[in-house]
Amino acid sequence: MSKKNINYSQTGVNYKSLDPLKILAQIKAKATAKNLNRFGMSEIDESRGESAYVWKIEDNIYKAFVIEGLGTKNLIADEVRKITGKTYYDSIGKDTVAAIVNDLIVVGADPQVINAYFAVGDADWFLDEERSKDLVEGFAKACDEAGAVWGGGETPALKGIINPETIDLGGSAIGVIKGEERLVLGDKLQAGDVIILIESSGIHTNGATLARAIADKLQDGYLTKLSDGKTFGESLLTPEHIYANLVRDVFEADVFPHYMVHITGHGWRKLMRAKKNFTYVINQLPDQLPIFKFIQEKSGNNDKEMYETFNMGAGFALFTNAKDAEKIIEIARENNLKAWNAGIVETGEKQVIINPKNITFNEESLQVRA
Helix, strand or coil: CCCCCCCCHHHCCCHHHHHHHHHHHHHHHHCCHHHHHHHCCEECHHHCCCCCEEEEEECCEEEEEEEEECCCHHHHHHHHHHHHCCCCHHHHHHHHHHHHHHHHHHHCCEEEEEEEEEEECCHHHHHCHHHHHHHHHHHHHHHHHHCCEEEEEECCECECCECCCCEEEEEEEEEEEECHHHCCCCCCCCCCCEEEEEECCCCCCCCHHHHHHHHHHCCCHHHCECCCCCEHHHHHCCCCCCCHHHHHHHHHCCCCCCEEEECECEHHHHHHCCCCCCEEEECCCCCCCHHHHHHHHHHCCCHHHHHCCCCCCEEEEEEECHHHHHHHHHHHHHCCCCEEEEEEEECCCCEEEEHHHCEEEEHHHCCCCC
8 A cells, every 4th residue: 555644634525624614504594593483482502513403492391403414434335345245234324323313412312203315316226125125224223223213204316416326325313302401512511520432333434535545545455354353344334333322321310411422523623512611631542443543554644633533432422520420431331332431621721632642632623613
């Protein structure tokens, strides 16, 4: 493989280009909040800039909404299928639901209804019965795992917009928040809170474009073996954890996190997504998965570039009062998930400091709020 480094922006995913539109959209969208008044409802202003939008529907009852896409991970499945004969679209279906649900639950919402968006460049894509069956079954099974109903969706054929050989996967979800104590928007964050990191299963849905660029330069491509004996392709296609049951169990145990983050795009910079200005200090890292060691070696990215792009073994974070830390870790264990009391919230300028790697991300590196 060429020694030339491959970073995320070089593959066409540049958040410096994408994020300004998000901020502009938030500004324009906020002006429409008045339209909720005619339903006797009101916007929860603090949810602007969070992963999910929240509005109050009646006294102490809130709803949350999110729309999210899979990204390009299905293109990896398409290539690996040519080698193995397996579609992997059951895993891709789960990944799609996980991308949606894990963004919804960070505000404290319990997923109720999920809708699918399966867009193709040619309707003949659906004629592959094995692949279509795997996609639908994987999506439905993941909805069950999240405790939500699959309500419906849309399957547009967008000739000239989408490559006829591929599919664009995404969807939306609505969840309910029963009680103000379960409304998690970062306003309760305080110095002294601890940061609990929950394990990821692999790359989840972020960084797939970079991974595809690496595969193109490998002699054995997706068949290249990793240190754990798995191939590069099958490791990349490990589906994302769905954290809905974990969060639900935390609430049922009368533990109420002060903030939660789904660690996806922007990597560990997401740990400072909350509106308040705090310094987030990480002192313990999760177990390093072979897939991330391999990607770093083959891409030539330094530690900082890896942590600003990938989840690096932590797919979800809960910020909580120190007295509740061990309880959350125990609940994670009961959900077959590893968890770490990894850091602390401190007074100071908004930044993420990863002490074991000597990495600092300042506020300017995460511009996702208006």
